[in-house]
Amino acid sequence: MMxxxxxxxxxxxxxxxxxxxxxEENLQPGDKLPNETVLCEKLNAxxxxxxxxxxxxxxxxxxxxxxxxxxxxxxTPGMVEDPLGFTFxxxxxxxxxxxxxxxxxxxxxxxxxxxxxxxEEDIKKIIKLCDEIEDLxxxxxxxxxxxxxxxxxIALSSKNxxxxxxxxxxxxxxxxxxxxxxxxxxxETIESHxxxxxxxxxxxxxxxQDAMYLHLVxxxxxxxxxx
Amino acid sequence: MMxxxxxxxxxxxxxxxxxxxxxEENLQPGDKLPNETVLCEKLNAxxxxxxxxxxxxxxxxxxxxxxxxxxxxxxTPGMVEDPLGFTFxxxxxxxxxxxxxxxxxxxxxxxxxxxxxxxEEDIKKIIKLCDEIEDLxxxxxxxxxxxxxxxxxIALSSKNxxxxxxxxxxxxxxxxxxxxxxxxxxxETIESHxxxxxxxxxxxxxxxQDAMYLHLVxxxxxxxxxx
Numbered sequence: 001m002m003x004x005x006x007x008x009x010x011x012x013x014x015x016x017x018x019x020x021x022x023x024e025e026n027l028q029p030g031d032k033l034p035n036e037t038v039l040c041e042k043l044n045a046x047x048x049x050x051x052x053x054x055x056x057x058x059x060x061x062x063x064x065x066x067x068x069x070x071x072x073x074x075x076t077p078g079m080v081e082d083p084l085g086f087t088f089x090x091x092x093x094x095x096x097x098x099x100x101x102x103x104x105x106x107x108x109x110x111x112x113x114x115x116x117x118x119x120e121e122d123i124k125k126i127i128k129l130c131d132e133i134e135d136l137x138x139x140x141x142x143x144x145x146x147x148x149x150x151x152x153x154i155a156l157s158s159k160n161x162x163x164x165x166x167x168x169x170x171x172x173x174x175x176x177x178x179x180x181x182x183x184x185x186x187x188e189t190i191e192s193h194x195x196x197x198x199x200x201x202x203x204x205x206x207x208x209q210d211a212m213y214l215h216l217v218x219x220x221x222x223x224x225x226x227x
Numbered sequence: 228m229m230x231x232x233x234x235x236x237x238x239x240x241x242x243x244x245x246x247x248x249x250x251e252e253n254l255q256p257g258d259k260l261p262n263e264t265v266l267c268e269k270l271n272a273x274x275x276x277x278x279x280x281x282x283x284x285x286x287x288x289x290x291x292x293x294x295x296x297x298x299x300x301x302x303t304p305g306m307v308e309d310p311l312g313f314t315f316x317x318x319x320x321x322x323x324x325x326x327x328x329x330x331x332x333x334x335x336x337x338x339x340x341x342x343x344x345x346x347e348e349d350i351k352k353i354i355k356l357c358d359e360i361e362d363l364x365x366x367x368x369x370x371x372x373x374x375x376x377x378x379x380x381i382a383l384s385s386k387n388x389x390x391x392x393x394x395x396x397x398x399x400x401x402x403x404x405x406x407x408x409x410x411x412x413x414x415e416t417i418e419s420h421x422x423x424x425x426x427x428x429x430x431x432x433x434x435x436q437d438a439m440y441l442h443l444v445x446x447x448x449x450x451x452x453x454x
Contacts, residue, residue, distance in 0.1 A: 012286075019314070022315075023315075023317075026317060055279075055282075055283070056282070056283075059242075059286050059287060060286060060287065060307060062312075062315075077312050077315040078310075078311070078312025078313075078314055079311060079312045080287060080310070083306070083310035084306060084392040084393065084396070085304050085306045085392065086389075087246065087250065088249075088250075088289075088304040089388055090250075090253060094388055098387040098388045098389045098390070099389050101389075102387070102389050102390065102393065105333050105336050105337075106329075106332050106333070109332050110332075160325040160329070161316055161322060161325045162311070162326050162328075162329050162397075163325070163329065165311040165312065166311065166329065166393075169311070170389075
């Protein structure tokens with residue numbers, strides 16, 4: 001997928017050395033990296049190559065460069081926007097259909113895991129997002145961002161470390177869904193979100209799984225009508 | 228996840244203009260991009276900014292720069308190595324456990340979809356990979372790359388456009404699995420791969436689903452022993 005080692009430019013090689021350094025020193029999101037002078041010495045590299053390497057790492061969202069302050073480990077290091085490259089799948093109808101198929105495989109079980117593992121903090125957040133989405137929908141305002149946050153909060157409650165990195169990617173389809181269903185799902189969205197949130201709050205794994213399944217069924221029905 | 232628009236550098240902005248251009252002109256993997264002079268004119272930008280922008284796109288694996296030949300759309304545009312940033316999850320035991328949990332959610336259903344949709348070409352490829360892995364295992368040679376290819380070939384046979392982008396990511400855990408199970412799974416790997424391949428070749432969806440489930444169960448048992 002990537003260039004083979006011998007095709008790599010000097011800044012690419014140095015960027016990989018910096019990744020090794022981050023891992024060895026166990027730097028965490030938000031931690032500051034050593035300054036340029038220190039890095040040049042440690043990596044035995046020139047200033048301009050290190051600067052180029054940092055730009056590459058910033059474009060992969062591994063570090064965040066703050067002008068005048070320094071370079072920091074990014075919040076979710078290594079996760080770029082659209083990491084699976086859905087932008088470049090040109091048949092959007094097929095993409096929406098297939099993303100929904102994958103959501104069916106993942107999200108009911110994730111809701112069940114969330115019901116089993118959510119703590120008080122998680123539950124508060126899920127209920128709050130559910131309230132906010134309901135208000136937005138009733139006022140005919142844009143709820144897409146909050147909708148993705150709702151599904152991400154459920155993913156985080158599963159306590160599986162992979163799931164919160166996967167769900168926002170799969171849920172990148174929500175804007176496409178909303179566009180295709182032309183916002184006709186207001187009532188069903190409110191009710192099925194509420195049922196999912198309450199089931200998780202009650203730690204009822206089966207009810208959470210069924211509620212999420214039903215939520216996806218509503219979506220699929222409406223999408224099939226619109227295609 | 229990404230920098231907000233006002234924090235973006237000029238090359239970043241230009242790189243996004245180039246992405247828009249790629250999408251508008253519906254350029255496909257392997258297609259050549261217009262040369263620098265044409266791009267500078269189209270995007271109303273300077274040569275060095277366009278060059279910087281191209282380096283950013285190359286680091287995100289959207290384009291491939293071939294010295295002396297030109298710039299081309301990458302094979303799987305927008306998919307970088309380790310797109311979900313697993314490198315930066317420091318607890319590897321938890322990562323292996325949670326990746327396996329996600330494989331349980333996805334792969335049995337994907338095997339079933341493959342059994343439903345695989346064409347003659349797909350089946351030939353799956354059987355061939357199955358044979359190759361068997362030979363490697365019997366000779367105690369490294370089978371990891373072929374193992375990932377086997378699961379990717381099944382993902383491609385599902386004919387879902389999202390699944391082949393997801394499965395290699397989830398299967399990035401295979402090297403970790405093999406390390407943790409210390410290669411004790413030879414016989415089970417051979418038998419369960421064979422059963423999966425034959426079920427797909429017979430277009431038997433339930434048998435394929437069960438065979439994949441069993442394959443994952445073997446893996447989980449061995450991993451639990453080793454943790």
